[in-house]
Amino acid sequence: MEFKKVLEKRQTIRRFKNKNIPEETIREILELANLAPSAGNLQAFKIIIIKNDEIKKRIPEFTFSSQDFIAEAPVVFIIFADLGVSAARFNERGRDLYAIQDATIFASYLQLAAASKKLTTVWVGSFDEKKVQKFFQTPKNLKPVVIMPCGYPKIEAPKTKRKKMEELILTREHD
Ligand SMILES: Cc1cc2nc3c(=O)[nH]c(=O)nc-3n(C[C@H](O)[C@H](O)[C@H](O)COP(=O)(O)O)c2cc1C
Incomplete structure (x- = not known):
């Protein structure tokens, strides 16, 4: 799929067909997302x-809130x-920023990779991290950043609307 089309196709749809995603498609979108950049190439995230x-x-x-x-x-x-992983190399900045950025960029690539396969994803950020950690019994240093359901829409x-670019550009003083 053309890149522009992928960006346009990446839209949040919260209703999924009752259809499984082939294993090789799951593997492929994960491999594509794994092309994401990361601080020091540490790939400080887990899935x-x-x-x-x-x-x-x-x-x-x-x-x-209810997200059934x-x-x-x-x-x-x-x-x-x-x-x-990120703190071991980059100290506070690694722990407080880079690790979260690594996970976030990966997740963002994953959304685009999924869109390229006609799949939709939802970025669910509104959840209790502690409940996730407890349920999955994950180590403390793993901070859940996003829950992402994925399926055929x-x-x-x-x-959805977007702000105009003029509203987003802080200043034109430096043009
Ligand atoms: C950081 C973040 C947190 C989000 N949290 C939720 C969420 O908890 N539940 C949900 O249904 N959608 C959530 N969304 C999806 C947004 O509502 C959606 O991306 C936005 O409305 C724009 O729509 P679009 O993705 O179709 O362009 C989240 C998105 C981001 C980036």
Whole structure:
């Protein structure tokens, strides 16, 4: 798919077809996302891939508001920032910033890679980190950054607006 089209296709759709994603497609989008840059090339993140229905059903319990659509997706990724890995090289800045950026950039690439395969993803950020860590029994240095259901969209994407570029550019003094 043309890159521009991929960017346009990456839209949040919270309804999924009852259709599994082939294993090789999951592997391919993860490999594509793994092309993401990371601080010191440390790739300070970890992923959990959830396909088990019983476990998927539990995930909405971790969110702050009702987000039951998560359990309807054939696959749910949870992406964790590995604070320890980044801190070991970059100290405070690694722990407080780079690890989270590494995980976030990976997640963003994953959304685009999924879009290129006609899949939709939802970036779910509204959840209780501690509940996720407890349920999956993950080490303390792994900070869950995003829960990302992924599947084939059941409906058209709702229209979303963007601010005008003029509102986003802070100053033109330096043009
Ligand atoms: C950091 C972040 C947190 C988000 N958290 C949630 C969330 O908890 N639940 C949800 O349904 N969507 C969430 N979203 C998705 C946004 O609502 C969505 O990206 C935005 O409305 C723009 O729509 P679009 O993705 O279709 O362009 C989140 C997105 C980001 C980047």
